[in-house]
Amino acid sequence: MKKSFSLVQKLAAxxxxxxxAFPVVALNDDTKPTRKSLxxxxxxxxxxxxxxxxxxxxxxxxxxxxxxQKYIDQxxxxxxIDDAAAEAKVKDLEIxxxxxxxxxxxxxxxxxxxxxxxxxxxxxxxxxxxxxxPNMPPANANSEPTPEEQRERREKLQALYREYDLRPAxxxxxQIAANRVMRAxxxxxxxxxxxxxxxxxxxxxxxxxxxxxWYIPSYERDVLRKNALxxxxxxxxxxxQHPAMLFYLDNFESVSPNAQPAGNNRGGNGRRLQQILxxxxxLGGENQMPQRPQQQRPPQQQQQRQxxxxxxxxxxxxxxxxxxxxxGYTQKDIVEVAKAFTGWTIADARGYRRAAARxxxxxxxxxxxxxxxIAGVPDDLESGQFYFNPRWHDSSAKTVLGQKxxxxxxxxxxxxxxxxxxxxxxxxxxxxxxxxxxxxxxxSEGLVKRVAEAFTKSDxxxxxxxxxxxxxxxxxxxxxxxxxxxxxxxxxxxxxxxLGADTQAGPAMLAxxxxxxxxxxxxxxxxxxxxxxxxWVNTGALLERLNFAxxxxxxxxxxxxxxLRGFDPKDRTKLLDHAIGNILGGEVxxxxxxxxxxQIEQPLPEVKAGNVVDDAADVxxxxxxxxxxxxxxxxxxxxxxxxxNAEIFKVVSLxxxxxxxxxx
Numbered sequence: 314m315k316k317s318f319s320l321v322q323k324l325a326a327x328x329x330x331x332x333x334a335f336p337v338v339a340l341n342d343d344t345k346p347t348r349k350s351l352x353x354x355x356x357x358x359x360x361x362x363x364x365x366x367x368x369x370x371x372x373x374x375x376x377x378x379x380x381x382q383k384y385i386d387q388x389x390x391x392x393x394i395d396d397a398a399a400e401a402k403v404k405d406l407e408i409x410x411x412x413x414x415x416x417x418x419x420x421x422x423x424x425x426x427x428x429x430x431x432x433x434x435x436x437x438x439x440x441x442x443x444x445x446x447p448n449m450p451p452a453n454a455n456s457e458p459t460p461e462e463q464r465e466r467r468e469k470l471q472a473l474y475r476e477y478d479l480r481p482a483x484x485x486x487x488q489i490a491a492n493r494v495m496r497a498x499x500x501x502x503x504x505x506x507x508x509x510x511x512x513x514x515x516x517x518x519x520x521x522x523x524x525x526x527w528y529i530p531s532y533e534r535d536v537l538r539k540n541a542l543x544x545x546x547x548x549x550x551x552x553x554q555h556p557a558m559l560f561y562l563d564n565f566e567s568v569s570p571n572a573q574p575a576g577n578n579r580g581g582n583g584r585r586l587q588q589i590l591x592x593x594x595x596l597g598g599e600n601q602m603p604q605r606p607q608q609q610r611p612p613q614q615q616q617q618r619q620x621x622x623x624x625x626x627x628x629x630x631x632x633x634x635x636x637x638x639x640x641g642y643t644q645k646d647i648v649e650v651a652k653a654f655t656g657w658t659i660a661d662a663r664g665y666r667r668a669a670a671r672x673x674x675x676x677x678x679x680x681x682x683x684x685x686x687i688a689g690v691p692d693d694l695e696s697g698q699f700y701f702n703p704r705w706h707d708s709s710a711k712t713v714l715g716q717k718x719x720x721x722x723x724x725x726x727x728x729x730x731x732x733x734x735x736x737x738x739x740x741x742x743x744x745x746x747x748x749x750x751x752x753x754x755x756x757s758e759g760l761v762k763r764v765a766e767a768f769t770k771s772d773x774x775x776x777x778x779x780x781x782x783x784x785x786x787x788x789x790x791x792x793x794x795x796x797x798x799x800x801x802x803x804x805x806x807x808x809x810x811x812l813g814a815d816t817q818a819g820p821a822m823l824a825x826x827x828x829x830x831x832x833x834x835x836x837x838x839x840x841x842x843x844x845x846x847x848x849w850v851n852t853g854a855l856l857e858r859l860n861f862a863x864x865x866x867x868x869x870x871x872x873x874x875x876x877l878r879g880f881d882p883k884d885r886t887k888l889l890d891h892a893i894g895n896i897l898g899g900e901v902x903x904x905x906x907x908x909x910x911x912q913i914e915q916p917l918p919e920v921k922a923g924n925v926v927d928d929a930a931d932v933x934x935x936x937x938x939x940x941x942x943x944x945x946x947x948x949x950x951x952x953x954x955x956x957x958n959a960e961i962f963k964v965v966s967l968x969x970x971x972x973x974x975x976x977x
Contacts (some may be wrong), residue, residue, distance in 0.1 A: 342959025351791055356381055358898050362977035364388050364783070367807030372896060385783050388504035389776050391542055400498040406488045408530045410412060413556065413697035416527050417664030420480045425663055426473070427466060485526045486834075487823050492533075493833045494587055494818035494826075497806040500865050508541035508742070508775070509533070510802065511750055513833065514841030516552040518561040520834040524663045528557035528697060529834055544735045545743065545773035550633060553730060554661045556698045562839065565658040567623035567651065569707035615845055622707070627651035629839045635733040637742035642714060647910070649711040651727040655719055656706035660694035736775055740765040751782050754791050754845050760787045795976040798846040801829035803977065804858060807866055811896050812875045819872035821951065825864065828857050862969035866962040867955035882960045885913050892968045905971050913964055 351359065357376045361368040364385065365837035376384045387394060403409065408416050458466070472481065475516035497506045516537070519528040538552035552558045559565040577940060631642045694700055701723040711718040712727055714736065720728045735737060744764035749758035760782075770773075782788055805826060809816055816822060824830045830849075838840045843849070864870050866877070880891050889909055893901050901909070955962065968974060 325853065341707075343873050349791060349793055351789055353377070353381075354558075354898065355900075356789055357792060358900075359789065360384065361503075362795075362807075363507075363788075365507060366497050366657070367810050367977070368898070369810045369894065372815045373431060385780075388502070389542065389780060391502040391505040394501045396500055396502050399496050399502075402495045402499050403492050406492050408485060408488050409492055409534055411530065412695065413528055413531050414529060414664070414695035416485070417696045420482050420485055420527070422524065422527070423466070423470060423482060426470065434838065473627065484524070486520050486551070487820055488713075489520065489526070489529050489533075490823045490826065490833050491818035492960035493802075494563075494806065494822060496815065497802075498818075504779075505538070505541050508779075509537050511747075512537045512541055512548060514836070514844070515746065516558065517836055517839055518834060519837045520658055520835065522561055524697075525561050526834075527558055528555065528560060529663060531555070531697075532557035540775075542775050542779075545768070546547050546730065547776060548731050549734055550632075550727065552634070553626075553630070553654070554657065556662070556697050556699055559657060559659055560662060562626040563623045564626035564654055565662055567626070567655050568621040568656045568705040569652070571707070572621065572655075572705045579622065597797065616903060622648075622651050622655060624648065624651045626654060631733065632843075633839055635742070636736060636738040640738035640742065646713055649713050649718070650729050652709065652711050653713070653729045656702045656704070657701050657723070657726055658700065658705065660698045660700055661696040664696045679844055682870055701841045708720060711757040715883040737765075737769070740768045743773075744768055747782060749844055751779075752785075752788055753796055754847075757787060795973060797977050798849050799975060799977050800842060800844065800849060801826065801854075802832035802833070802842075803859070804975065805829060805861060807977070808862065809873065809875075811969075811974070812865065812965070814865065814873055814875035816870075816874075821871040822873060824951075825861055825870060829861055830854060830857070857973065859966070859970045862966040863962070864952060866965040866969065867959075868957055868962075869952040869955055871951070876955055877961045877965060880958075880961045880965070882958050883942045885960070885964070886910070888964050889968075892964050896965070896968045897971070899972050901971065901973055905973060909964075909967055909971070912967055 334387050349591050354373060354377070357373050358368060360381055361372055361376065365388075379387075390397070408420070411419065474481065475730050493510075500506050513533070518525055518529065518532065520529055532552075536548065536555050540548045540551060556565070627647045630650065630963055631647065633639060636642055703722055706722060706725070711725065711729075713732055716727050718725055718732075719795065739762060744767075745756065745761045748760050748764055753762060763785060764778060764781050768778045771777035787793065804821075808814075823832065827835070831842050865873060865875060866874060880888055882888055893899060893906075893909075
């Protein structure tokens, strides 16, 4: 028996085919018919889409009254904009008002807490173990806990959390994501939020790696947001010295092979020092470098790790943060840069000193403090704070890109950063990434060159560099209007803004972002989330986009509310006109308009409780392996039943699914 397709499946097919019908084209594609210049309103929509996360109701009129150039100037000077509304929305996200040490204390690492509760004395004994001592148990004496022991541990932890008003660590990522979503939705400083998103992916860290999540609130607040429109060198130095990056790329445990513990004049090496520190819980054992897809690190890197020097950060600093993969550096440069950054580390990297108050554990943390003195950690540093350890540093002279680096101590790393940010390859690499972000997936060489010149002449001033883009003839070229596919994060935020919806950006929204394929700080590889159409246009990803459109239009996402009562459902054609006018600024291609008109005449399908789509099995079968969207393994959305007029939310979801809205 032939199976009939539901409306949702038809909508999905419509979205897929429509998106394929509007490919991204290069500016120099002579086969594309020449378009006319943009109208003033089209320029306004273009600016609101590129410098921000799309228009809210009334934004086009506001910018029209202000003038496009004045609006751009205002956005470039973000601190001059009153952002009280956005600040009020995020004020209850407490982790962004805490130091890293306070986050460790309030949201303790459960592994660290358990280790202090049950294993502190064993760790002390292990650290003091002497070869051949018959009274010391073997290192592997502890076997895996039984189910009963695991249950007892959970109960003990829960009791401690209640008694001392602690928070589970799994509440960190939801707050991190909520902060990003609500600021993107409500902030008047739209360009700053776009640049926070850009730099978060450029200087990517992965929240799923061990202790990284505890560091992200400070990383975003004190480095990315603070310098988003500042100077590029400040961003590089800030990220290089921040514990989030130090931990993510393992540089916090990069030690010169000749490093010696404090007070030990009889020798010893970095490898032995790392073993001692791991036993005390200062380094831990979950510090493997996140691998890029289909990428294997060369064998020599593993040999280098055994000698104490870690090359991960050095490689990504040049390949991803500054010069670019074709920037002209060699493997020898990587080794020399890695030497320059030895000793850049973290005090109490996993928050063991602040895992819980002393009265909880009954311990004074003497063992951790003793081991930190061995490692040369100053006593006055809090958990999760950057410091330079001169005992770990490779003090030999280095040569990077043909330039001598012999400043001594922490200045070696700072000198390397200075060399890299001033290199012509860095100017070209950053210019192209920004051109791809704001202009086209295939920016012209002329545009990249002009932007790179602005970057170089301004010594990496981000505002000046962006101004060069926004005043360039290619920024407002008709070929680039609605020419970029929105990333999942951009799509979700722009949908909320376009509908004038209100959101708390709670767990359900986080789950929807996970289904779409882009949760802030959720990309494991150092590259960060991609920004090209080819990475986001595939069957599974587009189905999830349509699912999101249906969910938000029908008020199915808990904590997010849209009021569509202003739409008139009496006449379907007028309803469609109203939706196109409000969401798309009245602009839609004849092909899209005809398809929409045909679809709104179709009867509504039955909606099964608990599913976004009415036939989840068919959608699952359509998901392609290796797609960028709809990544599994994350939180699942528990959606509400649809609410509101069914005819209205059907039309609105269709318009949100059009190529015109999927593009910016």
